[in-house]
Amino acid sequence: MAEPQTVRVAAVQLQPVLDSPDGTVERVLGEIAEAARDGVELIVFPETAVPYYPYWSFVMPPMAMGPAHLALYEHAPTVPGPVTDAVAGAARKNGIVVVLGVNERDHGTLYNCQLVFDADGRIALKRRKITPTYHERMVWGQGDGSGLHAVDTTVGRVGALACWEHYNPLARYALMADHEQIHCSQFPGSLVGPIFAEQQEVTLRHHALESGCFVVNATAWLDADQIASVTEDAKLQKGISGGCYTAIIQPDGSHATEPLRDGPGRVTATINLDLITKRKRMMDSVGHYARPELLQLWMNDCCQDTVTRGVTGASHHHPIPEETRHEQSEPEAPDGTTVTGPAPG
Template sequence: MKRPIKVACVQAAPVFLDLQATVDKTISLIRQAAAEGAELIAFPETWIPGYPWFLWLEAPAAYMPLVQRYHENSLVLDSAEARRISDAARECAIHVVLGHSERANGSLYIGQWIIDAQGKTIGVRRKLKATHVERTLFGESDGSSLSTFETELGRLGALCCWEHLQPLSKYAMYAQNEQIHVAAWPSFSLYRQITNALGPEVNTAASRIYAAEGQCFVLAPCALVSPEMIDLLCDDDYKRSLLQTGGGHARIFGPDGSDLATPLAEDEEGLLYATLEPSALIFAKVAADPAGHYSRPDVTRLMLNRTANPCVVEFSAPQPQSVEPDADNIERLADHLEF
């Protein structure tokens, strides 16, 4: 980072299972952030078309009709819908980190699309491993998704949700000199009476610790569960006890773990804003740089394979070379033949 930059962090509910309407809302939020002078806006995990809460509420056979709708409303990169978003980034001169369900042929992936202020793609990543029941719907990525990207704003990276509980994945990002990190979350309103691990205290702490461990700025966008989602997904009291409305806990943290923006109420839609000062990175790194002066690679080190691993690798078989016979070859061949 060479200069201060203003950033925006989304806390809102998508228009659930509605690709076109959520693209409209995405563009509206991009314009709102740009009008306030933000140079970067960060969206929650699977913002398009919303997080698939139905995975956690009943058996797979029961939610198959919703899986079809989820596929149909997931985002295809380089589609007309995607181009509307990148065009908005260009028109508003703002960087965008967009959480989405990426549809690639017959598979879905938990994706983050990084777009620059000219509307060009800086990077596309997928969640390295979907969490728990998410694996019934989403595929996995490879080491190419553990990358940071050089931008005019600074070195930018992103992870989704419980990737922030994976120590080695985090260290892989820290070691690439990440300066601005987008920690995308869906909402903290599931199973709150059952387990603390899915609640706001633990997961907000994960974003804060990421900032302090990696000495980087962290934007942690967080979606809301809307009443419309409850009406669609929860048809009895038991399901309504598992999933509640709200759950928004968006945050912006400095590289020392401090809050840089006043949080919204957990059921309130809006944008958090903060100005990121490059000097804060220097002071944090002087104290502890886990991939630099505060590391001990002679004791522990990480092996990182950032190679993409496609399912199909095409190659051309070498063509046999023809050999022109000459007189010497013919004579030697004749000596070995018996007539």
């Protein structure tokens, strides 16, 4: 019998440094080095960990958030840039796959961006949250479908979604259909209260079951002083407390280790990828349990450019470079015809 395919994975419940973006990056680099010394091969950080999640946007009226928003512009990294170069160097030096959430600045717009660095330091995936949630729409622009795919890394096929993207079943299905083995999810933490942690657990354990993959989820954590620095209103402080659920979930929906629900820290587990086949033998939702002649996902996985030069028509899009995405055939409609161009309707 073949040796089991094991991977040592970790999720970090990071405490950001709200008044020093460089401080947060230093903590990220320190966690990478420390985890690598413990034999970790894949490490996941929270949603927009660098420089920090915009907690103020949840408790401030839009008219008052200008200075905080402009500060986030100032501190947000570009991709690529010095921050990504530093993280890539740490991944390469320690031979570890890193999944990091950043506030990406692209000229005049910020994006909620997820980055997957392979163990050689290469950025294997850069994707932007497709729909910022509620208050976040005042802060970030919308991403597109170009990142809705899994990527091959030294630890297996990795996919990623941020926060309430997990409430978009078609986004999840896109990754499932691309046969992700390890799903890396990121939430802000220290938000909404304990019910947020409960909702994450329900959602992510279900995704593990439905997709037959492992889920590694990371959230952030703020202490009382940091919460007070965002708002002095005791009632509003409750809105940026709790909500922490850093966890590693197996394909049968069980926890690989006890989740971390409070305070900074890291959860670590050795996972056995053979358990994916054990689960999918019973229920493969994109294989023998699917009914493509009845139900299919249509998706536009092209980059959406503001300007297209030399081509007439607004429906033209530039595809993702082949080296950055998993090659797929053109989708087919239920009648067997190829689906091309913009979505129907």
